[in-house]
Structure formats: C-alpha cells, structure tokens
Amino acid sequence: xxxxxxxxxxxxxxxxxxxxxxxxxxxxxxxxxxxxxxxxxxxxxxxxxxxxxxxxxxxxxxxxxxxxxxxxxxxxxxxxxxxxxxxxxxxxxxxxxxxxxxxxxxxxxxxxxxxxxxxxxxxxxxxxxxxxxxxxxxxxxxxxxxxxxxxxxxxxxxxxxxxxxxxxxxxxxxxxxxxxxxxxxxxxxxxxxxxxxxxxxxxxxxxxxxxxxxxxxxxxxxxxxxxxxxxxxxxxxxxxxxxxxxxxxxxxxxxxxxxxxxxxxxxxxxxxxxxxxxxxxx
Numbered sequence: 001x002x003x004x005x006x007x008x009x010x011x012x013x014x015x016x017x018x019x020x021x022x023x024x025x026x027x028x029x030x031x032x033x034x035x036x037x038x039x040x041x042x043x044x045x046x047x048x049x050x051x052x053x054x055x056x057x058x059x060x061x062x063x064x065x066x067x068x069x070x071x072x073x074x075x076x077x078x079x080x081x082x083x084x085x086x087x088x089x090x091x092x093x094x095x096x097x098x099x100x101x102x103x104x105x106x107x108x109x110x111x112x113x114x115x116x117x118x119x120x121x122x123x124x125x126x127x128x129x130x131x132x133x134x135x136x137x138x139x140x141x142x143x144x145x146x147x148x149x150x151x152x153x154x155x156x157x158x159x160x161x162x163x164x165x166x167x168x169x170x171x172x173x174x175x176x177x178x179x180x181x182x183x184x185x186x187x188x189x190x191x192x193x194x195x196x197x198x199x200x201x202x203x204x205x206x207x208x209x210x211x212x213x214x215x216x217x218x219x220x221x222x223x224x225x226x227x228x229x230x231x232x233x234x235x236x237x238x239x240x241x242x243x244x245x246x247x248x249x250x251x252x253x254x255x256x257x258x259x260x261x262x263x264x265x266x267x268x269x270x271x272x273x274x275x276x277x278x279x280x281x282x
Contacts, residue, residue, distance in 0.1 A: 002046045004058055005130040007039035013069050013133070017042045020061045029054070039132065059121045062131075066117055067110075070137055074145060078152045090159070097155035098148075109151060116144045172233065172259045179236045186237040188228070189276055190253065191245035195228040202272070207231045225252045232256070237263065244268045245276045 008014060014033065021031040021044060028048030034041045046054040075098050079091050086094065102110045120140050124131065186205065187198040197205035207227045229252075232240065240263055242253060249257075249266070257264050267273060 002051055002054060003129060004044050004125060006042045006044075006062070006133055007130065008042065008133045009040055010069070011040075013065060014040055014042055016065055016068070017061065020065070024057070029057070055122060055125060058125065059118045062121050063114055063117045066133075066137060066141075067113065071113070071148070074137075074148055075152060078145075078149050082149075082152065083156055094152070094155050094159050097158050098151050101151050101155055101158075109147065113144055113147055116147060117141060120144065169255065169258045173261070175233070176236060176259060176263075181238045182235045183237045185239045185241065186232065186235065187272060188232075188240055188242045188256075189245060189272065190242055190247055191276060192247065195225050195252075196276075197228060197231060198272075205231065205235075229256070229259075232260070239263055239265065241265045241267055243270065243273045243276065245273055 006017060008017075018031060018033060021029060026048070028046055030045040030047070032043045032045070034043060044058060048054065072095070075095055076091075079086075079094055079098075083091070083094065102113070120143070121131075121136075124136065124140060183199060185200040187202065189196040189198065195207070197207060199205055207230075240256065240260055242256065242264060244253075244266065245268075253266075
C-alpha cells in the first residue's frame with residue numbers, strides 16, 4: 001500500500017481533489033479527508049499492485065488542480081509585481097493576452113507548463129509522502145513560474161504594440177476626418193496581399209515608396225502595404241473601393257476600414273475584379 005497526503009486549507013481545492021478521486025474507476029484507490037491543527041488533509045491510499053499507475057494518476061490530478069486554481073493567481077502576481085505601473089484595466093488586458101498566449105501559442109505553452117508541473121510533482125513524491133500545496137508551488141515550481149514570467153513579458157510587449165497600433169489608428173482617423181478630400185475616388189486592387197491604386201478614370205496612381213516622404217508611417221510597420229497607405233493619406237479620397245481579387249480581408253484591409261470608415265466599399269465581383277482575376281489566370 002502507498003499513501004500520499006496533500007495539505008491545504010482552501011475548501012474549493014479540497015472539494016476538487018475529493019471529487020477527482022471519487023470519480024476514478026479503480027478498486028485500489030481510496031481517498032479520505034481529515035482536519036488537523038494547521039491544515040486540512042486530503043489523503044489518498046493505493047492498495048493495488050501497480051505503483052507506477054498510482055504515481056502517474058496522482059501527478060496528473062494534482063497538475064490539473066494547480067493549473068486550474070493557481071495559474072491565474074500566479075500570472076496576476078507577476079503582472080502586479082513586475083508591471084505595477086499599469087492601471088487595473090491595463091493589467092486585465094495583459095492578463096487576457098497571457099491567456100490567449102497559453103491557449104493559442106504554436107509552441108503550446110500550456111502543454112509545456114503541464115509537463116513541467118508533472119515532472120516536479122513526480123520527482124517530489126519519490127522521497128516525500130506529504131505535500132503542503134502552497135509551499136510546494138512557491139518553492140518547488142520555480143521553473144514553471146519562470147515560464148509564466150516569460151509569458152507575462154511577451155504579453156506586455158504585445159499589449160504595448162496593440163496600444164500603439166490603436167493610438168496610431170486614432171490619430172490617422174482624426175487626420176482623415178479633418179482633412180479635405182484631394183480626389184473623389186480611388187480603386188484599390190488587392191491581390192497576393194499587394195496593392196495597385198487606380199484613380200476614378202482607372203489610371204494607375206504611383207505609390208510613394210520613399211521612406212523620407214512617407215510622413216504618415218508609424219514607427220512600427222503593421223503591414224507590407226504601408227506605402228500604399230501613405231499615398232491614400234496624402235490624397236484623402238472621398239471613396240475607396242477595395243477590389244479583393246484573390247485574397248480576403250486581412251490586417252491591412254482591416255486597418256484601412258478602421259481609418260477611412262464609411263469611405264470604404266469592399267468589392268469582389270465587378271468588371272475590375274474580373275479583369276485582374278483574368279490577368280492572374282493567364
């Protein structure tokens with residue numbers, strides 16, 4: 001028989017652990033709950049022949065418990081400690097970036113976190129039968145916390161880029177709304193994520209590709225079409241018809257819609273669209 005004990009005073013965590021072990025389909029695992037002087041104990045007994053199975057089960061349940069109850073708390077602490085100068089709304093936005101990073105990152109940080117916690121628990125129970133959960137997280141999960149710390153740093157960088165982008169868009173929107181239009185209409189042909197600009201007579205408009213004249217570009221490059229955007233901001237058309245030839249509304253198109261708002265019309269099936277689609281297939 002093998003017995004392991006988890007010491008914790010949080011009733012929600014205790015109920016989570018008791019419920020997790022209660023639903024195990026095994027005749028060899030028993031769980032009890034006892035209150036002692038300083039902690040409430042969740043005690044797990046195993047009377048089966050496969051100790052490796054029990055260790056794996058214990059590590060998986062406790063790993064999921066730590067992720068569920070502690071991960072957000074740790075992230076909040078790291079944000080408050082390292083980035084105390086942000087206000088509460090900004091800190092919440094950074095926290096949301098952390099969640100998105102954990103959920104969607106190609107390197108799958110959630111899996112990395114799980115593996116790190118699992119290994120730490122597995123190593124610990126080789127020589128210990130009792131875990132004080134809060135102390136274990138503070139002193140035995142430093143590698144895991146370091147992973148979260150890096151995620152917070154990346155999320156802050158992303159938050160700052162997004163904030164500058166929003167400020168950049170707002171400035172350009174104010175400029176467009178306060179400026180007089182220089183041209184009635186521009187056709188923007190969008191193909192392979194590159195732009196061709198035509199005036200109302202369907203003559204090609206040369207985009208300004210001189211960085212020294214590109215006065216409306218941000219310090220951060222948000223798309224490969226910045227020079228086309230600069231040309232549009234110089235001309236301030238009354239209307240912009242965007243012809244989506246062989247692509248979809250991406251970051252650049254969404255940026256144009258944010259800046260020029262109701263001046264934008266999206267088209268994908270007019271004569272101009274058909275002409276450029278035909279040129280692609282030839």
